[in-house]
Amino acid sequence: MPKPEVTVRMKETNSVAQTNFTVQADGTVLFSDKERTILKLTLPLSNMWLGALRLEITPREGAIEKTSRRKRRSPGSVSLAASLKTKDGGRETKLPFYAAEADHKEERYANGSAIIGVKDAWQISTEHEHQKAVWLLDKPAQVKEGQALVVDLGNLAVAAARVSVSPFVAEEPLQAGIGEPLKKALARKFRPTSAQRELVDHTYLLSTHWDGEAVVQVRKLYDAVRECRHGRAVTMVTVAREPMVTRVLPRGNWQDEGGEVVQPAAPHFLPQISNSDGRRLTRLDLAKWLVSTNNPLTARAVVNRLWGQFFGRGLSGVVDDLGAQGEWPLHPLLLDWLACEFMSPGETTGPRDHGTTGQGTTNSGLRTAAHPWDVKHIVKLMVMSATYRQDSNERTDLKEIDPNNRLLASQSPRRLEAEFVRDNALFIAGVLNEEIGGPSAHPYQPAGYYANLQFPDRDYYPDRDERQYRRGVYAHWQRTFLHPMLANFDAPSREECTATRIVSNTPQQALT
Structure with a gap:
């Protein structure tokens, strides 16, 4: 392996580490540090095809016992990311991985969803000195003249180790070094362990990575799994314990156990x-x-919030409190009817609106096609009503009678919320992507916006295709570090629950 340029950073502070490390002639990096570090290797490769990366970890002599004890208290893991960049410091191009496998992994380490085999992080075994893992690229990457391979190793928590990253050409994607564990698994004909069966399955998958229709089908299935809830669902299961005893506290004294x-x-x-x-x-x-x-509460609370979204204010103006401390509904019968229609569509009779298609009829199929708790059905009833479709021009003769237009003699003009501003702008421009479902979209945001986001550090890779124009409901949302466009229009940061959003009144909003 060519000799790389090395940068070591402390994971907790993201500052350049004062670590004593050396780079050997074969490209192996030797370092010693008790803290978790981030290791960046820049490999001067050119004029070759890249199909896979190998990471080798070898604790230095005399350190295996120390490392083993430390890992038993806190199992180590290593994450790997790779990219290509031009030697003049140009923009890096991320290299996506399809699958990965290691010769040794921590026991009971479950496979994840992002990368088949070892997920985003490789759980290092505490029982073996020399360990290897291989990451296969989603497709072969060409390293052109003037480019370099950049490998980031995050969360490196080995007390003392040798780290080596070796690129393979696309014709040799699988020298995984599985070795003895695979030999033992193949030799055991009767009742192999689950770990041995998994090892054989992954070895077969990796060995056929570049071969034929079967692998294409496997990749399609895994892609479908990843798109469904971002991968394999993980369920936390535990045994129910005897619940703690709860008592009335006499005069608020928590030390008095004589209460009921x-x-x-x-x-x-x-x-x-x-x-x-x-x-x-x-x-x-x-x-x-x-x-x-x-x-009586759930359905009323939901339809009241939906009403407020489309008419500017709920039938009860305090949407997060329908109790005695809130506001009495302006039209309690209408609120009751909508709640009943929400729970049992088609079974209720009540307020009639001659402009509401499908209310009390089956012309549009709104009633017949709806099912219990059908939000779309209630939304259609509201937006297709004559009340919603009124002109928003105010009537001077009603200003004194109903200054806040609570009786909805006309439509209430109102500001749009942040996501709707973006969606409307994209729709007017003719570029809105109306696809339904699928993974989150990553619209453009300024580079370095996540620089101060830690625990762990995160990189943001904006979408470059039509996915960047998906509706706001699919946009990636980072708590505290709100997308700049959403922050400009007063969207909440999601650090706490927000029932009623602040209505933005900026000059930008006035344009909407």
Whole structure:
């Protein structure tokens, strides 16, 4: 391997580390540091095709016992990212990986979703001295004259190690160095362990990476899995324990255990949770009660928020409090009817609007095609009503009677929310991507915007194709580091729950 340029940074502070490291003639980097580090290797390659990368970790002599004890307390992991850049410091081009595998991994380490085999991070084994892992590129990459390969190794937490990154040409993508574990797995004909079966399966997958229709089908299946909820769903499972005893605190004294023992229940002024067998109620009972047709709150709260979104203000102006401290609904019968229609469409009779297509009829199929808790059905009822489609010109004779237009004698002009400003601008420009579903979109944002974002450090790679023009509901949202465009129009940072957004009144908003 050619001798690389090396930069070492401390993971916690992102500052250049004062680490004593040396680069040997064969390109191996020797370093020693007790803290987690970020290692950047710049390899001067040119005029070749790149198909895979290999990472080798070897603790230095005398350090394996120390490293092993340290890892048992905190298992080590290494993340790898690669890119190509021009030697004059130009923009880096990220190289995506398709699959990866290692000869040794930490026990009970589950495969992830981002990269088949070792996910984003390779869990280093604490029992072996020399360890290797191979990352296969999604497709072969050509390293042209004047380019260099940049490899970032993050979260490196080895007390003392040799790190070596070796590029393979595309014709030799698989020298994974699986060695003895694979030999033992192949030799065991009867009842192989789950780890051995997994090793054989991954070896076969890697060995056929560049071969034939079967691999194409496998990649399509894995792509479909990744697009569905970003990969394999992980479910946390545990054994239910005896719940702690909850008592009424006499005079608020938490040290007095003489108070009455209380059990989970709904507030007594609301319909109670069904509990015929007298058992202790669980969170599942709470979930069923929330969407029960006997619960008067959930459906009313949802339709009130939808009404506020389309008419500027809810039927009850305080959308996050429908109780005694909120505002009495302006039209309680309408709120009740919408809530019932939301839970049981087509089974209710109530307020009629001659301009509402499908209300009480089946002309448009709004009632017949709807199902319980169908948000789209309620939205259609609202936006297709004559009330919503009114002119927004104010009537001078109604200003004194209804100065805030709560009775909706005309449509209420209002500012658009941040995502809607972007979506409308893209739609007017004719570039809005209206695809439904799929992974998050990454629209353009200034370079270095995430520079101060740590734990862990993150890079942002904006989409370059039509995905950057997807609707705002699919845009990547980083808590605290809100997308600049959304911040300009007063979108919340999501550091806390926001029921009612601040209405932006900037000069930019006035244009909408």
